Amino acid sequence: MPTPTFHPDIHDAALQQDLEALYTGHHRWLRSWLRRQLHCSESAADLAQDTFMRVIAARNASQILEPRVYLATVARRVMVDYFRRSALERAYLEAIAHFPEPVQISVEERSMVIETLCEIDAMLDALGEKPRQAFLMSQLDGLTYQEIAERMNLSVSSIKKYMARAIEHCLLFSLS
Structure with a gap:
């Protein structure tokens, strides 16, 4: 797997190198760990990418002393968000299934509704x-x-x- 080129806003060469080292050194491990947790290769790959996106956003790769512990902690938070979003999406789909007439909404509308539900859920949480x-x-x-x-x-x-x-x-x- 080729080493990814990270976000163009990352101008600090040292940070770029730290992120690349973290990714190349631990991406495969993280994906395997997530696959064991989720029992799904596709979801594991998605959540591994989401985990690294959070690491990139945190801009603290050079300060990580225990990479696997750190990545597992971030990945657990990503999984919680994933499960919460999935539960909200299922509840939403179940709710609209009970409407008297079939409701047809676009993929964009559905995505907006689910995103709004996730924001409300985070606020209430x-x-x-x-x-x-x-x-x-x-x-x-x-x-x-x-x-x-x-x-x-x-x-x-x-x-x-x-x-x-x-x-x-x-x-x-x-x-x-």
Whole structure:
């Protein structure tokens, strides 16, 4: 396999060399490790590339002391994102399958919807469990603060605080 030429924005020759050494020295190992985790060669190859893209973006290849430990850690995060995205995509496809008439959307629209769902999921994941639960009960189930408080076995004032935190979080997330 030829050594890849990395992103043209990488002007630092030393960084370029470190990335190339990391890639040539560990890409095959990472792909094999991912294949054992995923039981799928194609997904392993994709996630190995995604892992190296994150390493490139971090611009810290020269500081990596334990390359395989570092790559496995980054790859685990990539796998979590991959599984989360796959679950969201399956849920989305299942949801539209229940619509009364067949819904035809383009590949681009589907990709945009799934990307938006992933962003919402990441935003909600950054909330604590109770604020997220209260927010979802309010927004998805249409429950009042009183109803949420009863279901969560909390006070209405706690629910108000959780909702304020969740709404503030959503606003700050949308501005970033």
